[in-house]
Amino acid sequence: MVSxxxxxxxLSIxxxxxxxxxxxxxAILGAFFQIHSPxxxxxxxxxxxxWKHQNYSMAYVHEKYEQTALNCFIAAGIYVFFFFFSCCQQRMHAKASYEMS
Known part of the structure; x- marks a missing residue:
């Protein structure tokens, strides 16, 4: 099989x-949003x-912190996917260079 x-x-590195x-x-940014860093x-x-309509409720602010933390964790998960993709690309190149020598 030719990869x-x-x-x-x-580029893969x-x-x-x-x-x-x-x-x-x-992940660090998401953790800081999760703990509601001022x-x-x-x-x-x-x-x-x-926020003004809700009488400057802290529940509104906490909800927004949680939403932003979730967004950071989702983005980190997407980077995990690209990390594995890049590692697979590196392995393909290593294997191809090994077979050529």
Whole structure:
């Protein structure tokens, strides 16, 4: 069976490194949103009018923190998929270069 990699060896290594960074960064960011870090308050997608309509309820803010944390964890999961894809591409190149020598 002949395997045909979709990207070159250097690109697959670069994508693997970027995927690792994305997984770590988004997992940490999601964890900080999960614990409702005050430093990230400005980064939650809140609607000022809706928040005012709810009398500046903390439940609204906590809901937005949870939503943003979930989005970060989903994005980290997508990076996991790309990490495995990049690793498979690296293995295809390693196998092809081994067979040629």
């Amino acid at each position: 045909c990699p979709l990207c070159g060896p250097k 670069c994508c693997t490194i970027i995927s690792i960074w994305g997984i770590v960064m988004l 430093a990230l308050f400005e980064d939650i997608p809140k609607d000022e009018d809706e």
